[in-house]
Amino acid sequence: MTGPGARWLVRRLGQSALTLVCVVLLSFVLVKAAPGDLVDLLASEGQAANEDEIARLRALFGLDVPAWRQLANYLFSVLRFDLGISFRHGRPVAELVLERLPASLLLMAAAIVIASAIGVAAGVFAARRVRSVWDGLVSALAVLFFATPGFWLSLMLVLVFSVKLGWTPVAGMATIGGPPRGAVGQALDILRHLLLPSVALGLFYAAIYARVMRASMLQVLDLDYMRTARAKGVPGHRLVWRHAFWNAVLPIVTLIGIQFGTVFAGAIVVEAIFSWPGLGTLLVEAVTARNYQLVMGVMILSAIVVMAANLVVDALYAVLDPRVRPG
Amino acid sequence: MRISRRDALRGVSAVLAAGAFVPTARAQAQAQNQAGAPRRGGVLPLVYSVETHTLFAPGGGGGNPLLVSTKILERLVRMEHDQSITGQLAERWEGAPDGRSYTFHLRRNVQWHDGRPFTAEDIAYNAVEHWQKFAGNPAIRAISGAQALDPHTVRISFGQPTPEALVLASLSGSETQIVPKHIYGGTDIRQNPANNAPVGTGPFRFKEWRRGSHVELERNAQYWETGLPHLDGIVIRYLQDPQSRAAAFEVGEVLLGVGAPFPPAEMRRLAGTGRFDATDRGGLQEFMVVEMNTRNPILADRRVRQAIGFALDRQLVVDVVMNGFGRVATGTVSDVYTRYYNRDVAQYALDVRRAERLLDEAGHRRPGRNAPRFELKLVVGPWYAENVRMGQYLQQALGDVGIKVNIVSADRAGAIRQIYQQWDFDLSVSNNVSYADPLMRSTMLYTTANIARTPFRNVSGYSNAELDRLVDDAAKELDPAKRIALLNRVQKIAAEDLPVLPIAYKQNMTFAHKRVRNHSTRPEWMYDSWKDVWLAP
Numbered sequence: 123m124t125g126p127g128a129r130w131l132v133r134r135l136g137q138s139a140l141t142l143v144c145v146v147l148l149s150f151v152l153v154k155a156a157p158g159d160l161v162d163l164l165a166s167e168g169q170a171a172n173e174d175e176i177a178r179l180r181a182l183f184g185l186d187v188p189a190w191r192q193l194a195n196y197l198f199s200v201l202r203f204d205l206g207i208s209f210r211h212g213r214p215v216a217e218l219v220l221e222r223l224p225a226s227l228l229l230m231a232a233a234i235v236i237a238s239a240i241g242v243a244a245g246v247f248a249a250r251r252v253r254s255v256w257d258g259l260v261s262a263l264a265v266l267f268f269a270t271p272g273f274w275l276s277l278m279l280v281l282v283f284s285v286k287l288g289w290t291p292v293a294g295m296a297t298i299g300g301p302p303r304g305a306v307g308q309a310l311d312i313l314r315h316l317l318l319p320s321v322a323l324g325l326f327y328a329a330i331y332a333r334v335m336r337a338s339m340l341q342v343l344d345l346d347y348m349r350t351a352r353a354k355g356v357p358g359h360r361l362v363w364r365h366a367f368w369n370a371v372l373p374i375v376t377l378i379g380i381q382f383g384t385v386f387a388g389a390i391v392v393e394a395i396f397s398w399p400g401l402g403t404l405l406v407e408a409v410t411a412r413n414y415q416l417v418m419g420v421m422i423l424s425a426i427v428v429m430a431a432n433l434v435v436d437a438l439y440a441v442l443d444p445r446v447r448p449g
Numbered sequence: 450m451r452i453s454r455r456d457a458l459r460g461v462s463a464v465l466a467a468g469a470f471v472p473t474a475r476a477q478a479q480a481q482n483q484a485g486a487p488r489r490g491g492v493l494p495l496v497y498s499v500e501t502h503t504l505f506a507p508g509g510g511g512g513n514p515l516l517v518s519t520k521i522l523e524r525l526v527r528m529e530h531d532q533s534i535t536g537q538l539a540e541r542w543e544g545a546p547d548g549r550s551y552t553f554h555l556r557r558n559v560q561w562h563d564g565r566p567f568t569a570e571d572i573a574y575n576a577v578e579h580w581q582k583f584a585g586n587p588a589i590r591a592i593s594g595a596q597a598l599d600p601h602t603v604r605i606s607f608g609q610p611t612p613e614a615l616v617l618a619s620l621s622g623s624e625t626q627i628v629p630k631h632i633y634g635g636t637d638i639r640q641n642p643a644n645n646a647p648v649g650t651g652p653f654r655f656k657e658w659r660r661g662s663h664v665e666l667e668r669n670a671q672y673w674e675t676g677l678p679h680l681d682g683i684v685i686r687y688l689q690d691p692q693s694r695a696a697a698f699e700v701g702e703v704l705l706g707v708g709a710p711f712p713p714a715e716m717r718r719l720a721g722t723g724r725f726d727a728t729d730r731g732g733l734q735e736f737m738v739v740e741m742n743t744r745n746p747i748l749a750d751r752r753v754r755q756a757i758g759f760a761l762d763r764q765l766v767v768d769v770v771m772n773g774f775g776r777v778a779t780g781t782v783s784d785v786y787t788r789y790y791n792r793d794v795a796q797y798a799l800d801v802r803r804a805e806r807l808l809d810e811a812g813h814r815r816p817g818r819n820a821p822r823f824e825l826k827l828v829v830g831p832w833y834a835e836n837v838r839m840g841q842y843l844q845q846a847l848g849d850v851g852i853k854v855n856i857v858s859a860d861r862a863g864a865i866r867q868i869y870q871q872w873d874f875d876l877s878v879s880n881n882v883s884y885a886d887p888l889m890r891s892t893m894l895y896t897t898a899n900i901a902r903t904p905f906r907n908v909s910g911y912s913n914a915e916l917d918r919l920v921d922d923a924a925k926e927l928d929p930a931k932r933i934a935l936l937n938r939v940q941k942i943a944a945e946d947l948p949v950l951p952i953a954y955k956q957n958m959t960f961a962h963k964r965v966r967n968h969s970t971r972p973e974w975m976y977d978s979w980k981d982v983w984l985a986p
Contacts, residue, residue: 156860157862160906168585169639285699294663295661298686397687398661399688403689
């Protein structure tokens, strides 16, 4: 395969590889810059009874050599597609990370779907009634959700919908002990658990998208071709949805691509509150335990996910707007 | 139930804490929790904070794996609420007259969860390859050999005479769980895959571990004690957020929480609803401590350490810093362990003038009206929010007697490194635990042999030949009364010399829905097998 598309892809993959190396270096430096190591923590849990045992564990974990050699050893094993072993868990890092990935992706995807659906709809709604009470209400709500901390919103949602109303479960991803039988039952069960965390995570981005969509829509509605369409007698809703919408939505697509990484970061807080079994909780545990192999494993995998998402968004851009050509 | 002075005292502090608790209500709650005929069936949903990293770690591995492994794996003996010892996998035992070996007669017809028979070989393997190598407890470290005399009899030998009370308390503790030889033999115990799917002899079998969510245990139908366990299973749910844990309690998604599952305000609110039992019976005897680094010449002077003791209002610490969920400590042996606890030691009630006088006598006069006598570096172990508050209180209270305290902030791993590996501190705020026998932990904060770069040992660098000799003697004194006298003397010296300042015991509250019965029945109940716990309809 040749042509501009292929060249674009090759160049993007090259950039991604470089980014990945930077991610590895940076996360290694950050973890190592924090005082203490995994063996300190194990010893504090009574898993190393004396100084000899502590020294033996450091040697076993490869922590007895200088940091630059630890990094070299690590990079060497990553090049062989080996993310190493988490001694704390007694399991390969790849296994630990991959089993958490689906839950994380599901939460992020649901949050982004909710954010873009609410954000775009609210933006269009406000733009069509610009400077009305409704426009003001949308803006006010957007500011409110933009300013609300994720953990507070999460707790309030739990308090209202789980504790007071009893509509949704408090935490977790599936009913424990007796999940409903059948694929449909299980899917519905997961959806019930997914609702609050994805709303809690999504509303912040919905607020951003609503503001951006409103501005973008207003700008497009003011363009010459819109005036032409209106002059030709295109009816209002068709004008908005068919002529204006697809042009106005492009900035949202860009934002989703850029913000995929920050959604991941935001998910850490939401995952902790809803005990969602995703990568976020694993990452926090790994950092506090100074389990650097596991930290790097999570960082590498999430970097790959974010870069893949960006690649898809860029490709999507070309589909949405034929004027945009890769290259 | 007889209400002891200690219960009454703790009842008073509970009243301060919860408003709703009174001693008689406590006793009634305990009676109700243990009343009635046990009922078979039901799965008990338990909530815990941080998910465990492994389901079993040799030597225990801290509270997180222990909470799970103690339901699956058993020990030779079990401690009752009156601190007597009853047999578990050992039916009976006898010690040699010289105290250098103990023979255990094992229960017959016990099976591992995989169907293999449990034999004396398993104990011989555990004693030498597991307990002796991984325990911190010096009595267990002193095991010199173990021999299966027949399939149901095993003799464990010790390098020196070892008192029976110490042996049995140690074997009932958390470092001596029994793992199957046919799975662990010849492997690195630490990295054995069975650590994540344990096979034991206990009342519950491992069923499933959904990472990031919960661990599920099911009833062991082949359990050796007929009719037990009462429960069909236990589900341990990990909910990181304290508010979520409280919410899960309120909607009934979980029925039991151990190790103070919520912040004090939530504890008080939930206790007020009357739907739950809240008790600190069965909690770990964990205490807050201020360690003083005697390598600093200023703190090498006993008068300065005593002055710090007199400068603090520890009742205020309990009431404010710990929100009432604690009781002032007089030493590192908990008053719960009545056999060894010595109340007759030097006391440090708040006495600012005495503190100032001691500091003056030590040669640290105030150089000017508002100038500090000297400065100290305080490193706080931040694993509990109250420790951080304690650090702030310490800074303020010592400031009042002219000691300037500079607080260093670090996270868990950072603080452990700085205090226990680098000894780079003058004062610490940390925690430790008192177990059934003082030698299992309490004395390790003082003896010279425990000056090591190992967490939660003698980090103050304190060394006293008389105390060392008393502790050594207590490790091999076979006469129980003489042994108690030795340990009383140790506590007296420790309180006078004060290398570490015990602040207060934490009330490690257990929260249980009233449907949960027969809970909190013994010391360290959270690490019991829970075979006799049952659920009322």
